[in-house]
Amino acid sequence: MSVKIEFHMIQSFPPANLNRDDTNMPKDCDFGGVRRARISSQCLKRAIRLHPDFQRFTELPAADRTRRMIVPIQDKLIKAGMDPQKALDSASDFVKELLGGLEKQKEKEQYPRSSVLFYVSEQEIDSIVEWILQKDKGEKVDWKKVYIEKFSQRTSAPDIALFGRMLAENPALSLEASCQVAHAISTHHVNMEMDFFTAVDDLQQDEDPGAGMMGITGFNAATFYRYAAIDWGQLVENLGGDAELAKKTVRAFVFAMAKAVPTGKQNAFAAQTPPALILAVLRDDGQAWSLANAFEKPIVAKKDNSILHQSVAMLDNHWHELDCMYGDAQRPAKPIVLVLPEMEGELEFLKEYKKGSLQDFGEAVCDALPQE
Incomplete structure (x- = not known):
């Protein structure tokens, strides 16, 4: 049975408009009965495959x-x-x-x-x-x-092997994706906000009052839960049986996923904040678990406990509960964690699997892959 590699992330962004809808507002959705901020799957995948680290670790150019x-x-x-x-x-x-x-x-x-x-x-x-x-x-x-x-x-091409290719006109050239990427959702309720802005005409005469232009930009600030899963067997198959290139591809995905941020409105907001937590889980029982339901009940900020800290704690607890309920003692999951030191105290069950750096985290994930 094929090994599945899950990736779970908690990532907080300040005011931003990373991924817009047709009205230029940040994308959103309903989950748990409340409005959540959302970043689409396709937006995240594009940011990952075009990140310099993806090409650096695969040692191959990205496909077009x-x-x-x-x-x-x-x-x-x-x-x-x-x-x-x-x-x-x-x-x-x-x-x-x-x-x-x-x-x-x-x-x-x-x-x-x-x-x-x-x-x-x-x-x-x-x-x-x-x-x-x-x-x-x-x-x-x-x-x-x-x-x-x-x-x-x-x-x-590693990125095609991960994200697949679909061609209705010639199905023989379609390729089943080996990587599934979820839409990122906020762990809490979000209100969409509007920024009213004006631009000054520098050559405008003093006697001609008013702005050169006016406009509005939608934005929000949110802590997101992100999830992706790679089917190792499908990845190797997509790469024609090249397990070494598949391993490079997983390494590239780890680094690019951790560093890639969507480019939407970055010149206006500069919302470039790394994740607070990354959890990888390797399973050889054919399953892959999303931990999105850890946040089905929206987190509420507390005076002495931020949304980001609570999100890390809720993910840790939900993972433990699922593992106790559905885990296979004969084929135990292999978790690997990277977390900011200030968040370490929020981990009760995953703390023992902590790595100190992204480099160590990436190496641990690759070392846990099947040695073919």
Whole structure:
């Protein structure tokens, strides 16, 4: 049965608008009968996969999700000596055949776009270029067939292996995600607030009163519970059986997850605060537990106990209760904890599993993975 790696985080942000809805307000939801702040799963995943630590630890470039796949293919074909127009035509033909069509090119657009977004790695682009060049030399190459044979149900891109790829037009190129990421929710009730702002026109004459412009920005301040889970077996399978690259991918995920913060409105709010607690739990019983219900009853700030401190304590207690009720003594879970020293006193059950630094935490997670 496949090993599951859970990640639980408590992270508090000051006033921020990290992830907006269609009205430019911070995203929210109802949980436990009250309004909560929310950061969407897709927002968190993008922040993780684009964080510099993800590429640093995997030692591979991040893949691109794009409708402009033609551009890098043409660029590489030109560098290989192909005529620019021929390179554009060849790249367009390949993408059209692979993805089921191109959008009608607009008048001012230099390149046609594919009809759908496609998640593609640099290695895949290099392979495509190689096949096009082979065909240009007169070799018989069935582009679509060889692409599917090489990249169906596997990839060499760690981020695609984690977060998967879905292509309705060509299901053979879809890839089951090995990582599930929950929407982050506040551990407490949240009121959405509005910042009314004005901008001064520096060259405005004194006799012309008033602001150069006015506007409003929505924001909130919240302590979030974040959760993600990785299926180790699925990750290794997605990477074509490369357990060493899978281990690098988990390490990269740990560091990027801990450091990545969504970019929404950061120039206006600079809400860049690291997590107060990160809990990893490895299980080999095929299960993965979210601890979101620790906060189904919203936490209320107390005079002598902050929401952040209470959130850490509630997570610790809820984990212990679930472990007592559902834990398997024959296959016990392996928890690993990283917590700020000032929060350490809030841990009653997880304290013995504490690591002193993110480096030690990451090493402990990787050491606990199956040694294949």
